[in-house]
Amino acid sequence: xxxxxxxxxxxxxxxxxxxxxxxxxxxxxxxxxxxxxxxxxxxxxxxxxxxxxxxxxxxxxxxxxxxxxxxxxxxxxxxxxxxxxxxxxxxxxxxxxxxxxxxxxxxxxxxxxxxxxxxxxxxxxxxxxxxxxxxxxxxxxxxxxxxxxxxxxxxxxxxxxxxxxxxxxxxxxxxxxxxxxxxxxxxxxxxxxxxxxxxxxxxxxxxxxxxxxxxxxxxxxxxxxxxxxxxxxxxxxxxxxxxxxxxxxxxxxxxxxxxxxxxxxxxxxxxxxxxxxxxxxxxxxxxxxxxxxxxxxxxxxxxxxxxxxxxxxxxxx
Ligand code: CP
Ligand code: NVA
Numbered sequence: 681x682x683x684x685x686x687x688x689x690x691x692x693x694x695x696x697x698x699x700x701x702x703x704x705x706x707x708x709x710x711x712x713x714x715x716x717x718x719x720x721x722x723x724x725x726x727x728x729x730x731x732x733x734x735x736x737x738x739x740x741x742x743x744x745x746x747x748x749x750x751x752x753x754x755x756x757x758x759x760x761x762x763x764x765x766x767x768x769x770x771x772x773x774x775x776x777x778x779x780x781x782x783x784x785x786x787x788x789x790x791x792x793x794x795x796x797x798x799x800x801x802x803x804x805x806x807x808x809x810x811x812x813x814x815x816x817x818x819x820x821x822x823x824x825x826x827x828x829x830x831x832x833x834x835x836x837x838x839x840x841x842x843x844x845x846x847x848x849x850x851x852x853x854x855x856x857x858x859x860x861x862x863x864x865x866x867x868x869x870x871x872x873x874x875x876x877x878x879x880x881x882x883x884x885x886x887x888x889x890x891x892x893x894x895x896x897x898x899x900x901x902x903x904x905x906x907x908x909x910x911x912x913x914x915x916x917x918x919x920x921x922x923x924x925x926x927x928x929x930x931x932x933x934x935x936x937x938x939x940x941x942x943x944x945x946x947x948x949x950x951x952x953x954x955x956x957x958x959x960x961x962x963x964x965x966x967x968x969x970x971x972x973x974x975x976x977x978x979x980x981x982x983x984x985x986x987x988x989x990x991x992x993x994x995x996x997x
């Protein structure tokens with residue numbers, strides 16, 4: 681049985697298998713062919729943080745695969761009143777077939793997975809957002825930007841930046857990350873990405889100059905400067921990130937046909953200008969829709985790599 685906690689846990693081939701599945705199932709969905717790859721299965725969805733895309737895409741996705749999603753807000757289950765993560769894992773994983781969790785510390789997700797009898801998917805932690813990066817890669821493929829791309833991430837060295845590092849270092853493309861001083865990526869994540877890059881041939885470049893990062897690149901991306909849980913730091917952060925807004929002046933340094941991606945929600949006038957956002961709305965909202973498709977690929981892949989007691993429930997891809 682495999683969990684989907686970070687992209688670090690998978691080979692390039694495995695990640696590409698999931699993407700290929702996502703493409704196949706997306707095409708089927710567009711033809712209104714709903715193949716019950718996960719018939720009668722239940723996906724438990726535990727949220728300790730807010731969500732629009734993750735909730736709607738997982739709930740709709742599992743339904744379209746023939747199963748059902750259970751939205752479990754930490755405020756409504758006993759987890760929010762202090763029931764330990766490991767007990768929550770041992771209870772829920774005896775009842776459902778797969779679990780998705782959005783939480784704070786990555787270690788809480790790892791603890792849940794350690795005690796879970798069923799595959800666990802990371803729906804965002806403070807450290808990583810891997811389902812989003814699978815989505816972003818699917819979107820890059822669709823916009824013709826997945827062939828040896830040069831990507832630039834401008835902004836906070838946060839969960840999104842870390843997951844970009846994992847994607848680039850696993851798949852072997854060039855990623856430039858520009859962050860303000862003091863907001864760099866976690867050195868441990870950088871070191872791990874460096875090891876993967878040595879194997880894949882990825883080029884990882886770090887700096888504090890957003891203009892240098894976006895220069896002649898194929899994909900520009902950013903994320904909020906104030907992630908969930910950092911609300912108290914808002915004023916300090918807004919000051920620290922001055923000069924990091926992706927606007928038309930910055931985009932003009934990238935290739936003419938460069939795409940702009942944003943995991944959303946976007947804060948116009950901060951990490952991205954209104955003009956740049958609206959100019960790239962087609963890419964951004966295709967990316968948002970692709971959460972639905974990419975995650976189906978991930979769920980079906982995990983479902984076909986498990987040794988459960990009911991193999992007849994598994995529909996091979
Ligand atoms: N991008 C993303 O994960 O969006 P939500 O926070 O709305 O789920
Ligand atoms: N970095 C952001 C991503 C939101 C999808 C956060 O963690 O809040």
